[in-house]
Amino acid sequence: MSLLDISNLTVEFPGRKSTFVAVExxxxxxxxxxxxxxxxxxxxxxxxxxxxxxxxLQEPGRIANGEIRLDGERIDQLDKKAIxxxxxxxxxxxxxxxxxxxxxxxTVEAQLVETIRTHLPMSHSEALTRAIELLDSVGIPxxxxxxxxxxxxxxxxxxxxxxxxxxLCAEPELVIADEPTTALDVSIQAQILDLMKxxxxxxxxxxxxxxxxxxxxxxxxxxxAVMYRGNLVEYGETAQVLGAPEHAYTKSxxxxxxxxxxxxxxxxxxxxxxxxxxxTRSIDISTHWLGKARDYExxxxxxxxxxxxxxxxxxxxxxxxxxxxxxxxxxxVSFDIQPGETFGLVGESGSGKSTIARLxxxxxxxxxxTVHFAGTELTSLSSRSQVLAMRRQMQxxxxxxxxxxxGRMRVKDIVAEPIKFHKLASSNTEVRQIVDDLLDxxxxxxxxxxxxxxxxxGGQRQRISIARALATRPRFLVCDEPTSALDVSIQAQILxxxxxxxxxxxxxxxxxxxxxxxxRQMCNRIGVMRHGELCEVADSDALYEAPQHAYTKELLTLxxxxxxxxxxx
Amino acid sequence: MFGFAIRRLFQxxxxxxxxxxxxxxxxxxxxxxxxxxxxxxxxxxxxEALRQRLGLNDPMPVQFARFVAGAVKFDFGTSYxxxxxxxxxxxxxxxxxxxxxxxSALFALLTGIPxxxxxxxxxxxxxxxxxxSVSLIGVSLPTFFxxxxxxxxxxxxxxxxxxxxxxxxxxxxxxxxxxxxVSGWKAIILPAVTLGLYQMTLIMRLIRAEMLxxxxxxxIKFARARGLPDRIVNLRHALKNTLVPVITITGLQxxxxxxxxxxTETVFQWPGMGLMFLQAVQNVDIPIMSAYLLMTAFIFxxxxxxxDILYYVIDPRLRIGRx
Numbered sequence: 001m002s003l004l005d006i007s008n009l010t011v012e013f014p015g016r017k018s019t020f021v022a023v024e025x026x027x028x029x030x031x032x033x034x035x036x037x038x039x040x041x042x043x044x045x046x047x048x049x050x051x052x053x054x055x056x057l058q059e060p061g062r063i064a065n066g067e068i069r070l071d072g073e074r075i076d077q078l079d080k081k082a083i084x085x086x087x088x089x090x091x092x093x094x095x096x097x098x099x100x101x102x103x104x105x106x107t108v109e110a111q112l113v114e115t116i117r118t119h120l121p122m123s124h125s126e127a128l129t130r131a132i133e134l135l136d137s138v139g140i141p142x143x144x145x146x147x148x149x150x151x152x153x154x155x156x157x158x159x160x161x162x163x164x165x166x167x168l169c170a171e172p173e174l175v176i177a178d179e180p181t182t183a184l185d186v187s188i189q190a191q192i193l194d195l196m197k198x199x200x201x202x203x204x205x206x207x208x209x210x211x212x213x214x215x216x217x218x219x220x221x222x223x224x225a226v227m228y229r230g231n232l233v234e235y236g237e238t239a240q241v242l243g244a245p246e247h248a249y250t251k252s253x254x255x256x257x258x259x260x261x262x263x264x265x266x267x268x269x270x271x272x273x274x275x276x277x278x279x280t281r282s283i284d285i286s287t288h289w290l291g292k293a294r295d296y297e298x299x300x301x302x303x304x305x306x307x308x309x310x311x312x313x314x315x316x317x318x319x320x321x322x323x324x325x326x327x328x329x330x331x332x333v334s335f336d337i338q339p340g341e342t343f344g345l346v347g348e349s350g351s352g353k354s355t356i357a358r359l360x361x362x363x364x365x366x367x368x369x370t371v372h373f374a375g376t377e378l379t380s381l382s383s384r385s386q387v388l389a390m391r392r393q394m395q396x397x398x399x400x401x402x403x404x405x406x407g408r409m410r411v412k413d414i415v416a417e418p419i420k421f422h423k424l425a426s427s428n429t430e431v432r433q434i435v436d437d438l439l440d441x442x443x444x445x446x447x448x449x450x451x452x453x454x455x456x457x458g459g460q461r462q463r464i465s466i467a468r469a470l471a472t473r474p475r476f477l478v479c480d481e482p483t484s485a486l487d488v489s490i491q492a493q494i495l496x497x498x499x500x501x502x503x504x505x506x507x508x509x510x511x512x513x514x515x516x517x518x519x520r521q522m523c524n525r526i527g528v529m530r531h532g533e534l535c536e537v538a539d540s541d542a543l544y545e546a547p548q549h550a551y552t553k554e555l556l557t558l559x560x561x562x563x564x565x566x567x568x569x
Numbered sequence: 570m571f572g573f574a575i576r577r578l579f580q581x582x583x584x585x586x587x588x589x590x591x592x593x594x595x596x597x598x599x600x601x602x603x604x605x606x607x608x609x610x611x612x613x614x615x616x617e618a619l620r621q622r623l624g625l626n627d628p629m630p631v632q633f634a635r636f637v638a639g640a641v642k643f644d645f646g647t648s649y650x651x652x653x654x655x656x657x658x659x660x661x662x663x664x665x666x667x668x669x670x671x672x673s674a675l676f677a678l679l680t681g682i683p684x685x686x687x688x689x690x691x692x693x694x695x696x697x698x699x700x701x702s703v704s705l706i707g708v709s710l711p712t713f714f715x716x717x718x719x720x721x722x723x724x725x726x727x728x729x730x731x732x733x734x735x736x737x738x739x740x741x742x743x744x745x746x747x748x749x750x751v752s753g754w755k756a757i758i759l760p761a762v763t764l765g766l767y768q769m770t771l772i773m774r775l776i777r778a779e780m781l782x783x784x785x786x787x788x789i790k791f792a793r794a795r796g797l798p799d800r801i802v803n804l805r806h807a808l809k810n811t812l813v814p815v816i817t818i819t820g821l822q823x824x825x826x827x828x829x830x831x832x833t834e835t836v837f838q839w840p841g842m843g844l845m846f847l848q849a850v851q852n853v854d855i856p857i858m859s860a861y862l863l864m865t866a867f868i869f870x871x872x873x874x875x876x877d878i879l880y881y882v883i884d885p886r887l888r889i890g891r892x
Contacts, residue, residue: 087795
């Protein structure tokens with residue numbers, strides 16, 4: 001008898017017109033002390049499985065069919081009161097974002113003690129002792145002092161430890177972790193995964209890990225279940241499923257995972273989920289508007305030269321200069337980018353990589369240092385026409401595809417705006433023709449221009465952003481985490497598109513990412529950033545094969561190992 | 570925290586200064602004070618002497634300084650109509666208005682918060698729908714109409730409650746209260762409900778909207794996933810997190826209740842500040858008007874100051890910095 005037995009589970013969300021089946025006929029089993037991973041892309045129904053187990057399906061969702069058994073006892077039909085006694089007591093849950101999963105107005109102590117006392121017959125002081133022990137066991141230093149603090153006084157990784165402590169309050173037999181490390185940096189992720197695995201073995205707890213990240217699966221799971229659109233497509237031992245996938249979806253998913261251990265030219269075409277529309281007519285770039293009039297003077301030497309660039313943000317203002325406090329986001333960083341090259345900046349959150357992107361594109365004014373673009377000092381530009389001419393040559397693609405497009409404009413107007421603003425076309429008819437060609441070329445197909453951004457998926461919106469960036473005929477693109485909000489298969493498509501466009505148009509790129517694997521696939525040279533400083537700059541293969549700086553080595557060892565994954569590419 | 574309080578206090582002083590300037594200019598521009606005070610048969614020489622005695626020939630800044638110095642000591646001059654110091658008139662009227670405002674604010678909070686919490690948690694229930702539609706009537710009907718309606722129902726038809734006045738009042742020397750007698754309590758019910766109905770609707774809708782927002786957050790989901798009882802999740806975690814915006818609005822509304830009780834006081838012939846202010850406007854009684862202006866501003870500024878301090882008490886993120 002397994003600890004958790006899910007058989008033939010079907011979850012439905014009845015709607016006004018039709019019923020949406022989120023999970024269909026899923027059967028899983030989990031033994032104590034083992035970790036079962038459920039992996040899939042957005043909309044696969046993996047979180048719904050976890051929510052069904054703990055009885056927290058969002059309204060109006062309901063279990064339409066199947067059974068869920070905990071230690072042989074059916075828990076899917078329990079009434080509200082009975083399932084609440086199981087929640088927290090026998091099944092613990094860990095959420096994705098540690099920054100939002102703790103009540104900001106209550107101390108950690110209050111939240112721990114109330115949870116312990118809800119489930120265990122303890123006095124306040126006994127519960128407090130237990131809470132301190134728990135914090136100690138999840139690796140929080142000075143637990144007796146820190147327990148009285150509020151969540152905002154803990155860092156992200158420490159908060160996730162608190163969340164784990166809260167989930168373990170009443171010694172549950174089963175823990176459900178829904179994307180437990182997605183919001184964390186790679187070094188913190190490694191620590192948290194180690195901690196979870198250790199707790200699992202020590203306390204003989206069964207753990208259900210829900211994630212989209214193959215690296216997490218490879219790192220801690222004994223068994224893995226691959227879900228696609230509500231169905232279980234493959235289920236077995238982790239090494240088996242990742243090493244020799246059988247189902248076509250698993251294969252395509254694994255092939256789309258960026259690898260840090262090899263460099264590949266292009267990602268294999270993954271069109272299992274959302275295929276890009278094939279361009280209806282091929283455009284000859286050399287004669288088309290996009291390629292024509294790329295009459296910038298060829299840069300002699302590097303296209304972009306960053307010299308001793310620094311940025312200080314004032315964190316405490318005062319009328320006395322001596323009492324002001326600054327946060328040094330970027331500390332005297334220097335690097336060059338050659339024409340036609342893709343330069344990568346990699347680092348954890350707060351390392352200053354996005355600040356550099358904003359400094360280069362002129363969104364921030366640097367506190368010190370210079371940026372030369374094609375031989376011109378950017379900060380010295382005084383006249384508006386000069387600044388505009390520079391901006392036209394540099395474009396930016398942002399991380400969040402949802403907030404970077406104006407939701408009240410049609411896509412054709414979004415893409416036409418920069419063309420009209422910089423007066424790059426002679427007539428409205430020409431603008432319309434160019435916009436159609438652009439949208440077609442980035443794989444959105446004819447007719448996309450008439451729609452609004454909300455009618456598109458995240459990946460398609462990122463294509464719109466790319467079309468918008470290309471509309472000024474730039475020669476330099478700054479991509480700030482362009483794919484971190486996307487599923488892996490969509491990410492592979494977008495990265496391929498960027499590579500293609502770079503080759504066709506001879507673009508130079510600054511590519512910023514926290515993901516070492518993505519950076520390796522995209523960049524010729526890479527700079528590693530930490531606390532506002534550039535630790536190391538090297539050719540990408542050299543950086544991964546023989547890292548010089550201690551921090552680079554540390555980052556590379558902390559990365560989840562992909563050895564288990566089949567080399568399908 | 571301390572520096573913040575000092576800064577806010579300084580801002581409050583600036584506001585009070587500007588309002589004092591406005592109140593002071595009323596004397597200049599709303600008729601000639603000497604004309605208001607003396608009869609038709611007073612000679613020009615007598616008028617000039619009076620003008621000199623009142624200091625109206627002094628330069629403006631000196632007059633303003635005198636006005637501010639008086640205001641700080643609660644000396645707002647003498648009412649034209651009653652020939653009594655304005656401060657004494659206020660002292661007689663203020664308890665009535667404050668009691669009425671306090672009771673109506675209490676009514677609004679005690680009914681608005683539970684209704685809002687209920688409607689936020691049970692979105693689909695028929696009771697929340699009734700709350701919402703009835704409260705819509707509460708906002709859309711003008712105060713005087715609701716007052717008259719209530720008088721018609723409870724005073725005229727059912728004859729349960731008095732339709733005007735404060736009932737029997739007990740004089741405590743520095744304060745006259747209606748809350749120590751049965752007739753006083755009976756008298757305050759209708760005006761307090763009339764005055765508080767709008768605020769109740771506002772508080773209820775605000776709490777409902779905030780609750781809907783908060784119960785979707787991760788920490789509420791996590792609290793439920795830990796198996797905490799609904800009572801703790803809803804009240805300790807959800808309700809407390811809705812309070813910051815609610816306190817802002819409630820604070821502003823409390824100021825509004827005290828300052829603008831005028832209409833309700835007129836409908837119920839409540840012997841408070843509002844009624845006195847209306848009579849002052851009819852009779853161009855400038856000292857009362859300017860004092861009323863100052864007092865209103867003072868109440869608003871004080872309430873807002875308290876609200877700002879309350880943010881600190883409620884939200885630890887403002888109180889305690891990151892390590």
